[in-house]
Amino acid sequence: MGLGAAGAWLIALIVFDVTQRRLPNALTLPGAVAVLTVAAIAGRGPAAAVGALALAAVYLVVHLVAPAAMGGGDVKLALGLGGLSGAFGVDAWVLAAVVAPLLTAVWGLLVLATGSGTRHAAVPHGPSMCVATAAAVALVLT
Incomplete structure (x- = not known):
């Protein structure tokens, strides 16, 4: 999975989680396999x-x-995203792991502050996981 394919995978995950409120196995598990396979080939x-x-x-x-x-989808997504960020080093992994929940918390606070959700409205965590991972990898590559 090259960086372009990884980007397309991340976008598909974000769109699916925002619109369907779930992360399907058809996206999470094959993506994890692809990430781990390409990482192994790249050493x-x-x-x-x-x-x-x-x-x-x-x-x-x-x-x-x-x-x-x-959700369970977030756990399965963590395999692929943990593999992707881990392949770029401990710094990328830690950054992605720490920033994802922070992004979700900020998103949740914005939803509450704008009145577009109830106190019990949940925001999907998958998009934050994807954005945090993409940002961490991009920072390492620059």
Whole structure:
């Protein structure tokens, strides 16, 4: 998965999660496989695998503790995005992992502040995960 393909994958995930309020296996799992495969071919397989497993583990714990706060699709997406950011180093991985929940929190506060949601309205986390990962990788590449 080249950077252009990764970008298209991220956009598809964002659009799907915003419009359908879910992240389908048909997008999350093949994307994770593609990311990990390309990382392995590029000689970054171990870093990508550690990144994928570490981020998915964190998301899985949150999902198990508070299932309403973190969906299973986000956990599966964490495999691919953790692998993608992990392939570009620890700095990219940490940046993506920290910025994603911050973006979701800001988005949620904006929804509440504008009155376009209720106190219990949920905002999808997948778009924040995708944007944070893309930004982290872009920062490392520049």
